[in-house]
Amino acid sequence: MATIRLGDKAPNFTADSSLGQINLYDYLGDSWGILFSHPADFTPVCTTELGTAAQFKDEFAKRNVKMLALSVDGAASHVEWIKDINEVENTTVDFPIIADEDRKVSDLYDMIHPNADNTLTVRSVFIIAPDKTVKLMITYPASTGRNFHELLRVIDSLQLTANHKVATPANWKNGEDVVVSPAITTEDAKTMFSKGVKEIKPYLRMTPDPTA
Ligand code: BEZ
Numbered sequence: 255m256a257t258i259r260l261g262d263k264a265p266n267f268t269a270d271s272s273l274g275q276i277n278l279y280d281y282l283g284d285s286w287g288i289l290f291s292h293p294a295d296f297t298p299v300c301t302t303e304l305g306t307a308a309q310f311k312d313e314f315a316k317r318n319v320k321m322l323a324l325s326v327d328g329a330a331s332h333v334e335w336i337k338d339i340n341e342v343e344n345t346t347v348d349f350p351i352i353a354d355e356d357r358k359v360s361d362l363y364d365m366i367h368p369n370a371d372n373t374l375t376v377r378s379v380f381i382i383a384p385d386k387t388v389k390l391m392i393t394y395p396a397s398t399g400r401n402f403h404e405l406l407r408v409i410d411s412l413q414l415t416a417n418h419k420v421a422t423p424a425n426w427k428n429g430e431d432v433v434v435s436p437a438i439t440t441e442d443a444k445t446m447f448s449k450g451v452k453e454i455k456p457y458l459r460m461t462p463d464p465t466a
Contacts, residue, residue, distance in 0.1 A: 258363060260389065264289075264382045265362045271350035272332035278322070279386065281350070286319040286413075287382040288405065291365045292351075293374035295327040295335040299399045303377075304336075304351070305343020306402050317409050321349040326360060326375060329353040370395060381409060383416070418464050419446065429466045434459040
């Protein structure tokens with residue numbers, strides 16, 4: 255198992271899933287991807303998370319992000335569990351859940367943290383850009399369900415900052431003012447950002463979201 259760091263290529267894999275065999279790179283194609291692990295099937299927090307992910311499917315699609323979940327149980331178990339999730343969360347899970355019974359993908363992505371639990375995965379999240387580089391990693395404990403609003407917010411920031419020389423401040427939400435990249439001089443920023451630049455400190459310059 256190699257350590258994965260931001261900017262690394264996401265390791266490719268082929269694995270069984272609730273929708274049959276899946277190859278990560280083929281599945282993602284030119285899209286962004288979000289890969290998130292679940293400790294086990296038929297567990298309460300995971301049921302709410304997968305239901306929420308399915309309810310947010312239009313939001314992920316709008317951002318050109320394909321979802322891919324993982325749990326260490328088998329594909330037949332996933333298919334049965336999805337029926338429960340759909341019923342309980344009043345939704346349709348139509349993205350694949352990887353069946354990682356042999357922990358191959360979990361090991362590849364370092365999703366098992368033995369001092370937390372020897373066999374089950376923690377709640378890992380990887381956001382993968384269209385060039386297959388890893389742009390974000392978050393690790394939650396099994397006892398804490400993820401905030402999918404936050405994951406969408408980070409994707410908005412990643413997609414904005416990939417195309418503009420800006421960064422996003424604390425608690426930023428789509429459409430709010432952004433920070434001018436520290437690498438740009440204030441003089442250059444004033445030419446670059448037609449909506450204006452406000453210099454709060456020489457190193458802290460704000461500008462309206464260039465895409466809003
Ligand atoms: C859950 O998904 O509810 C869960 C799974 C493992 C440990 C704790 C909670």
